[in-house]
Amino acid sequence: MRRVAASARTAVRTAWSGLRTSPVTSGVAVITIAVALLLVGAFALLVTNMERILDRFGEELRVSAYLAPGLAPEAQEALRARVADVPGVLSVALVTRDEALARFRESRVARAALLDGLEENPLPASLEVSLEPAERTREGLAALNDELADLPGIEELGYGHGWVEGYARALGVVRAAALALGLVLGLAALLIVANTIRLAVYARRDEIEILRLVGASRAFVAAPFVLEGLIQGLVGGLIALGLLALFHVALVPSLRGGMELLLGDVTPVFLAARGMLTLVLGGAALGALGSAAALVQGES
Amino acid sequence: MRPRDDDAAHPGAGALVRLFHVSKSYQAGSWALRDVSLELAKGEFAFLTGPSGAGKSTLMRLVFAAEQPSEGQILVLGxxxxxxxxxxxxxxxxxxxxxxxxxxxxxxxxxxxNVALALEVVGTPTRQVRSRVFTMLKRVGLQHRRYHHPLSLSGGEQQRLALARALVTEPEVLLADEPTGNLDPDLTLEIMDLIVDAAARGTAVFVATHDHALIERYGRRHLHLEDGRLVQDTPGRGHRP
Structure with missing residues (x-):
């Protein structure tokens, strides 16, 4: 145990000394990691906000369950409560016949004159069902349809198939593109970082050779380099996060007007705590992995 | 095999280094070492001589496993x-x-x-490392230079530093390639005394040198290589200068 502690202390001391005595090489590695992570972070920020926009559209997605004529108000309320308990349902609003008529009259497509000749309100009462975000897919809607279709008191279900499919497709494309681009960016960042650290390791190949000649194990040789990579990655990640926050704070107000026009009341957000932590710890992991990869490559 | 050297500090102890018909070739048809067989016992001290390219460094590199022989077997510490x-x-x-x-x-x-490195690789506790390094630096006369960097030392000081790093772990086998090459006569004897002292403590020692006066003065076993072959193995005189 004492030997392990002594070796760990040596690794930390050596790593610190390595960083201190080669500030230029370490600086280049830190900047490279910061730039690579800034790109990944900017992309993550873009995807986060795009998903919010899609969620915003998703909130508009509602299923209308038209109720049978002559259903008593108590029965309508009971049906509303029952539908609210269906899995995947976020909320249910009861729209009475009078409310439906009032809405129709107010809507832009309404032709009030169409209703003038009728003696009684032809519009049925309905339940407007909102779905949980995860259920806003074609499959989610089909499942809801199955649940509601057989409920006594519901006469017809209505939702825009084309709209739902378009929404689901857009969501799928954005998520797949985000995943693919994220992977490519992550891989590019790993390669760039590994290459930068490889040069740093190469510059110290004599030191590695001497360590091996005096009987240092692979772990003893590798530990300080991996630790250095980890520290460089951590600092690079923090710098990337700082720059990203700076750009966000500086750019969002000037873009706000245009975005409001496009997105309504969707305000652009910064990465959540988990995202920030992932970026910084991802930087540390990138640095450590880059060092390890460089050492393995150096050995071969 | 050759008879046991009579100046071995621990007569009867098993050989720590054994070479059986060892050859080493770096390219086809050219031999850096050719059919060399020898033993070095615990506490035994042997000078290794030969012109440049005779195979001295190759032999040493084989013993500390920096190379593997092309032919034959090498046993080091079992x-x-x-x-x-x-x-x-x-x-x-x-x-x-x-x-x-x-x-x-x-x-x-x-x-x-630099000296501490040899102890750190085996996980020696920090406090022990400090005291052992200081004692070792004192023995080679470098304690006053302990906070300097190697490039600020003279050639002779660097050589003593290299010896300090090699001896601080009290190794069972010591390989020294021209350890006194840059030293003045007084320092040469001081350094040689340290090496002889290590042998007296049980370390098996190979010293490669071109300095025949040293071989004469110390009267130890003498192995002479030429064109990769061991052409001479002279036992020691059994005394110390």
């Missing part, structure tokens, strides 16, 4: 170097001290840290 797994090499090297001709010091570390 390990067969010809078949050793790469993962087992560090453990073997920790028991073998080496003074390289080009010193192989770490320029970014202080004198103290």
């Amino acid at each position: 390990r067969n170097v010809s078949r050793i797994r790469p993962s087992a090499i560090p453990a073997l090297r920790r028991r073998v001290g080496v003074v390289f001709q080009d010193f192989k010091l770490l320029p970014r570390r202080t004198v103290e840290a």
Whole structure:
């Protein structure tokens, strides 16, 4: 145990000394990691906000369950409560016949004159069902349809198939593109970082050779380099996060007007705590992995 | 095999280094070492001589497993170097001290840290490392230079530093390639005394040198290589200067 502690202390001391005595090489590695992570972070920020926009559209997605004529108000309320308990349902609003008529009259497509000749309100009462975000897919809607279709008191279900499919497709494309681009960016960042650290390791190949000649194990040789990579990655990640926050704070107000026009009341957000932590710890992991990869490559 | 050297500090102890018909070739048809067989016992001291390119450095590199023989077998501290797994090499090297001709010091570390390195690789506790390093630096006369960096030392000081790093772990085998090449006569004798002292404590020692006066003065076993062959193996005189 004492030997392990002594070796760990040596690794930390050596790593610190390595960083201190080669500030230029370490600086280049830190900047490279910061730039690579800034790109990944900017992309993550873009995807986060795009998903919010899609969620915003998703909130508009509602299923209308038209109720049978002559259903008593108590029965309508009971049906509303029952539908609210269906899995995947976020909320249910009861729209009475009078409310439906009032809405129709107010809507832009309404032709009030169409209703003038009728003696009684032809519009049925309905339940407007909102779905949980995860259920806003074609499959989610089909499942809801199955649940509601057989409920006594519901006469017809209505939702825009084309709209739902378009929404689901857009969501799928954005998520797949985000995943693919994220992977490519992550891989590019790993390669760039590994290459930068490889040069740093190469510059110290004599030191590695001497360590091996005096009987240092692979772990003893590798530990300080991996630790250095980890520290460089951590600092690079923090710098990337700082720059990203700076750009966000500086750019969002000037873009706000245009975005409001496009997105309504969707305000652009910064990465959540988990995202920030992932970026910084991802930087540390990138640095450590880059060092390890460089050492393995150096050995071969 | 040759008879046991009469100046072995521990007569009767088993050989720590054994070479059986060892050959080493770096390219087809050219032999750096050719059919060399020898033994070195615990506490035995042997000078290794020969012109440049005779195979002295190759022989040493084979003993500390920096190379593997093309033919033959090498046993070092009971390990067969010809078949050793790469993962087992560090453990073997920790028991073998080496003074390289080009010193192989770490320029970014202080004198103290260079010597400490050999102890750190075996996980020696920090407090022990400090005291053992200080004692060792005192023995080679470098204690006043312990916070300096190797490049600020003279050639002779660097050589003593390399020896300090090799001896601080009290190795079972010591390989020294021209350990007195840059030293003045007084320092040469001081350094040689340190090496002889290590042998007296049980370390098996190979010293490669061109200095025949040293061989004469110390009267130890003398191995002479030419064109990769061991052409002469003269036993020691059994006395110390």
